Amino acid sequence: QKEVEQDPGPLSVPEGAIVSLNCTYSNSAFQYFMWYRQYSRKGPELLMYTYSSGNKEDGRFTAQVDKSSKYISLFIRDSQPSDSATYLCAMSARSNYQLIWGAGTKLIIKP
Amino acid sequence: GAGVSQSPRYKVAKRGQDVALRCDPISGHVSLFWYQQALGQGPEFLTYFQNEAQLDKSGLPSDRFFAERPEGSVSTLKIQRTQQEDSAVYLCASSGEGALSGRGYEQFFGPGTRLTVL
Numbered sequence: 001q002k003e004v005e006q007d008p009g010p011l012s013v014p015e016g017a018i019v020s021l022n023c024t025y026s027n028s029a030f031q032y033f034m035w036y037r038q039y040s041r042k043g044p045e046l047l048m049y050t051y052s053s054g055n056k057e058d059g060r061f062t063a064q065v066d067k068s069s070k071y072i073s074l075f076i077r078d079s080q081p082s083d084s085a086t087y088l089c090a091m092s093a094r095s096n097y098q099l100i101w102g103a104g105t106k107l108i109i110k111p
Numbered sequence: 112g113a114g115v116s117q118s119p120r121y122k123v124a125k126r127g128q129d130v131a132l133r134c135d136p137i138s139g140h141v142s143l144f145w146y147q148q149a150l151g152q153g154p155e156f157l158t159y160f161q162n163e164a165q166l167d168k169s170g171l172p173s174d175r176f177f178a179e180r181p182e183g184s185v186s187t188l189k190i191q192r193t194q195q196e197d198s199a200v201y202l203c204a205s206s207g208e209g210a211l212s213g214r215g216y217e218q219f220f221g222p223g224t225r226l227t228v229l
Contacts, residue, residue: 008151043115043202043220044154088153097142097206098167099218101153 003027006089006102014110019076023089023102026070030091030100033065035074038086038104047087048074079109113137115221117203123227124193132188132224136205143186144218145178146202154202160186193228200225 006023013019021035032051036044048063050056050072056063062075072091076083086104116135124130136143142161146154147170156170162183171178175194180186190197204218 004153006153041222041225043204043222045220046217049217090153097144097159098156098170099154101155103151103153 001026002103003100004089004091004102007105008103010106010108012108012110013079015079015081017079017109019074019079019083019107019109021074021076021087021089021105021107023072024070025072025091025100027091027093027100028067028070029093032092033063033072034090034092034099035061035063036088036090038088040085044088081109081111083107084109115203115205115219117201117221117224119224120222121225121227123229125229126195127192129189129191130193130226132190132201132226134186134188134203134205134221136184136186136203137207137219138184140205140207140219142206142208142218143180144204144206145186145188146204147172148200148202148223150199157188157201190226193226195228198226198228 004025034049035047037047038044050063050065053065053067060077064073086106088104089102090099092099118133144159145157148154158178159167160180175191177189200223202223204220206218
C-alpha cells in the first residue's frame with residue numbers, strides 16, 4: 001500500500017461546479033500538506049500548503065487537513081475550464097524536505 | 112530567469128547510451144531537487160542539493176544515476192548505460208529556502224525532460 005493514496009480520476013464536472021479532491025495517507029509524521037496543479041507537459045505548480053490540521057483559503061481554493069482521519073481535501077469553487085489539469089497532493093514530515101506524492105487526479109471542467 | 116528551466120525538453124536514447132539532463136534553477140535559490148515522474152504517477156524524489164553540496168542522494172535508483180551542481184547554480188543529472196525502465200519525465204525544482212529550515216516544501220518546478228529509452 002502506498003503512503004499517499006489519491007484517486008486518479010478522471011473527474012469531469014460542469015463549469016461553475018464546486019470540485020472536491022482528496023488524498024488519504026498512512027504516515028502520522030506528516031505535518032506539511034501541499035496541493036500542486038500540473039498542466040499537460042508542464043512541471044507541478046504549488047497551489048496551497050497547510051501546516052498540521054485545519055483549513056486554509058486562497059481565492060477560489062480551500063485546503064482542509066484532518067490529521068485524525070489522515071485525510072486532506074482541496075475544494076475549488078466556481079470551477080473554470082482553465083482549472084482542467086492534474087491535481088497532485090504532496091506531504092512531508094516536519095523539517096523534512098522529502099515530498100511524498102499522490103499519483104494525481106485528472107480534473108476536467110466542461111464549458 | 113523568471114523560472115526553472117530544463118534542457119533538453121525531450122530526449123530519445125538507445126538502450127546503453129549515456130544521457131545528461133540540465134537544470135537551471137531560479138537565480139539565487141539555495142536548494143535544488145531532482146525528481147523522476149513515471150506516466151500517470153506522482154514525482155519520486157531522486158536527490159537534493161543545498162548550494163553545491165549534495166546532501167541527499169537516497170532516491171537515486173542505481174549507481175548509473177549521478178547528479179552534480181559544481182558551482183551551486185546549474186545542475187546536471189547524468190544517466191549512464193540507459194535502460195528502458197529509465198524512461199520517464201525528469202523534473203528539477205528549486206527553493207529559496209534551505210531544506211532544513213522547515214520550508215523546503217516550497218519548491219518551484221521546471222517543465223521537465225521527457226526521456227524515452229528505446
